[in-house]
Amino acid sequence: MTRTTLFIRILAFAAIVAVIAGLFWLQNPAFLSTGNIRALMRHMSVNGVAALGLTFVIVVRHFDLSFPGVASLGAMTMGWLIAIGQPLSLAIGGGLAVGLLIGIFNGIAIARFKLPDIVTTIATGGLAIGFSYFYSNGTSISRNFFMSGLLDINDGRFLGLDRPFAILLGAALVGLLILNASRFGRAFYATGENRTAAWYSGVPVSAIVIAAFALCGLCACLSIVLLVASSGAANVSAGTQLLMPAFAAVYLGAALFGRPSVLATLAGTMLMSLMLNGFTLLAIPYYYSDAIVSTVLILAITCFDPRISGALRRLLPTRKETPA
């Protein structure tokens, strides 16, 4: 991608953000109030962290459908550890460890044993949901949450930012270093582009795929920690709401910026959160949110598909930028 097309893409993204924000602001001036922008950033944190993890899996051209179930199991593990009186750091560590372990399991099953990714991750996700019922027979856990300091993760501030947003930025920075500013990142993209060529170039292909799934599981559990901290209770269906926004963010970002990357995912998450937050302000019921996300996702994939956008460009007589 040349510098000019990147510049045009960033401009286009800024324009879309401005248009969406402007439309919502016209409907409800509270949209651009400080309180709402902070709420938006918090919403973005939960979905953004989950989407970051998924980005790695999409970059190596695999799919992970297990992370919502894994996140539920992580939430219940953490909730249970807090409820039995363990210190907060251990509880969060336990929740994250669940994500990491199942992620590694997924990665090994897919990279080493060549199991098909979609069905395998659906199965492990289903297993994780089944196991998440064991801690409390499916009831939500909130004992000791208030005393443990978990809620401070949501309410505290760090360098003037809300702490969840600071965590997202931190995670994004780490992700950026790994994926877009290091040899590791090259290895992820190379594995995704052409596995055989990557292997012959000395990339440890299996290890990279396992790492991608492990990061995805870890991020899903980190995002559920933020969600549980904001809602104040862990329940077995906590993770299900992560699936659509994460896929939408990664694909929307990839559509806007040409390929999946950490910054593209952040941009996609921001667009999704803008829309969901805006529609919530307009008092549109919660069960429409998936419809909005999925419609945007279908439109994004369709319109930004190279063949289709090419066909549209040929239909329109206007002169567009020259392809890179």
Added chain:
Amino acid sequence: MTDMTQHSASARVTAAGTRRIVTPGTLLMKYGFFLLVLAVFVIFAALRPTFIAPGNIHGMLMSASIAALMFLGLTWLIAAGEIDVSFMSVAALANMTVAGLVAGGAGWPMAALSGLGMGIVFGLLNATLVAGLRLPALVITIASGALAASIAAAIGRGTSIALSSTGFVGGLLDMRLGALPVLALIVAALYALAWGLQEKLTFGRYVYAMEQNRAAVEEAGVPVNRLLFMLYVLSGVVSALAGVLLAAELSSGQPYLGTSYFLDGLTAVLLGGMALKFGKPNVIGTLAAVLFLTGLLNGAALLGWTDSQRQIVRGALLLVGVGLVVFARSRTHKRKTARPETA
């Protein structure tokens, strides 16, 4: 020219499919799954005599028939190397459409047709985007499934809708021929027809050939996109049909009924692939696997297993199914390369 290549390609595929060496090992792999299905029923009948009480058998046949109907399109889609994860949400949407219309005062025929219409709409949507525009199947069907689920929830404003009458669909479900529910016979006939389509017509050969090498099949002149288009529409229609039947069976509209069918559908198709075709999804296998799952989950419920334990059984079975498929594929592949004359 195109005709010639098409003919020779299909002839070669036929030859590979029919000429197989028969040994006790391959026989066991081919028919072992049916023994497993039988074993489940025998074991549960021995453990809990109520398992084979007429009422329970009838209940199992009804739920198995509806599930089998829902998974018919999915079987061929997975056999062709594609995926559809929207089928259960389309069923939920059809279910809620029927419930919403009937609760709103519309007649059952009208409501049932609208429910089916929803299936056609979503089938066409998936077909256009995946088969027509060649967009990634998984993400598109995740999105269209979420869209369908969201509309289903919106129809009932987030909750279920109870129905006072079940109309002509309820009458159809109550009909019995002797001890057997008529619905089970209809679904069995449908599966027999599907087996014929899959085994006796070029359609079935193309489906399996597509999974092997889509570019080659397309080069051979097979209208791959049109075939895939039909499969997605079929999946939408049979899912919606199952959803309409479920509205009468449950006498209510359940917006979240899809979740329980999701794992079952994939498990049935992949485990079923172990029967007869060494890991390739096929309709008879799916039917047997649906019976297997219904018997297993029903029997486990009679033994007092909780929902979460049954969920774990489902997930574990799916994982085992995938593992077996990959294992069987690698085995048959090795055997084929070892004896080139059979390939």
